[in-house]
Amino acid sequence: MHYKHKRTLVLQIHERLKCFERQSCIPVMEQAAFTALEKQFVILIGCILQNLLQVHDAVAQKDFEPSLAPVPDDALDEEEDSVKIVSLVKTKEPLGATIKKDKSTGAIVVARIMRGGAADKSGLIHEGDELKEVNGVPLEYKKPKEVLPLLARSQSEIKFKIVPGSFTEDLPSDKIKLFVQALFDYSPLEDPTVPCKDAAMAFKRGDVLQIVNMDDDTWWQARSAGNDDSRAGLIPSKQLQERRFMLQRPKPLFKPQRPRPAAGLRRSFRLSRKSSRTKNASWFWRWSTEVHGVLCPHTYREVVPSLREAKDKHRLVILIGPSGVGVNELKRRLVISDPDRYGISVPYTTREKKGQEREGVDYHFVSVHKFEEDILNHRLIEYGSYRGHYYGTSLDSVHRVMVTGKMCLMDVHPSKVKFIDASKFKPHVVFVKPPNIEELRLTRRRVKFLCDKGDPNQVRTFTEENFQDMIDLSETMEIQYGHLFDKIIINGDVTTAFKELKEDLEKLAEPGVQWVPAEWSRPTLKKTQRSCGHLTGLF
């Protein structure tokens, strides 16, 4: 039966019952069922009639719950089939609905029903319904902000007079299984554009949300993953967040470029810090070209649950960060803290062994021929060249750590992450981020490190320019590759950063459900990875 028609019939039944009540109909007797039983007529009248009599008694004794709310006298005077009265018991929980003024009619209409909220659970109010009255107060010519106090003032129950909108049955929220990981922090309190702060939901980068409604282009509804009973909250849609991102004009992309002094390359594919301007020009060129490529605004990434069992191999841990931020320091601390748990993949190079360096500890020293053969045979996870020598990490060196049951730590250029075979290594990407410049000055002012000017023993301290470069490069990396980062660690105080990293990796090793990018389970991924051999050389 058509939904609207059903409601009209219910209203008519309600009216009839009220009519009978006004006529003061008198029951035949108070205890019809009991009397019938006594007279042993029960066999004759049978069960059906007995039930009928019990219903009669219940009606006669007015023994029914809940009592019908009185229909206002004029309720059916209007368009008879389009008005309904809804009475909701008020609890401490908010109603879970937002209202707006319909621009064409000026009517107050229900803009959203939050999934799992009181209004949603009642099943009586729907998006698009027009509110005519709240607790007997007509809403004609009222603004939404004038209606809200009426709702707030209601004590135990709120009574609505509603003209139903066109209602389509929603898919129950537990049937919608779209999970996303937030790639940005969101606080409704700091967002002047949110339609209703109370209905919105705050979240942090990395939180996993279940999207339960995407009908609206700008505001979706979501709840925390694994919290099926909670009321959904409004979150900015992907489109809205992307628009905001583009409007922000990220700072590092529009900054005038300047040549950068000493900044090092990751040890996995380059030796150490550089200082000459020529070298740095090429280093910066690489970043500029990448930055002006495709931009990926950080909104949400689709994730799926993946069960990690105790017997499973550890995931590959990839550490990323601007040079000098402390990636090697953190790796070193991890290995020292638990050498049975953590291992480092040893990079390959075609350059000569220097001073104290040891084969298989600092590098695997190989010939150019062998290195190029490995490139052609897709044996390298990542590689590049610096000062005419190749540097790279082989799949073998990662496997060598993994077969010992250790968690393999490696650092790669972020552009290489997408080429790592995700189904095999399940990479967990940690971005090591510098703190603000004041904290960098405070924590690194006296730090001495080795820099390469042909002499590996040369020691120097960070300059103000190094700090600024670190921050700029970090922002650029985050803008371009932030969607790949599973965890961001700010390396201000090194003890705190190390503790946070260790906790994160310990959680990663635990059996249980982990959220991984949905694209890992898509067949197109393998195809992309097969082309990795051609792309890894593009630094």
Ligand SMILES: Nc1ncnc2c1ncn2[C@@H]1O[C@H](COP(=O)(O)OP(=O)(O)OP(=O)(O)O)[C@@H](O)[C@H]1O
């Ligand atoms: N939070 C910190 N506070 C103070 N000093 C730090 C901190 N983190 C790292 N350092 C020091 O900064 C120097 C550079 O760190 P590290 O070599 O780990 O950088 P990196 O990110 O690996 O850079 P590169 O790849 O160029 O070697 C080291 O001397 C290290 O001990």
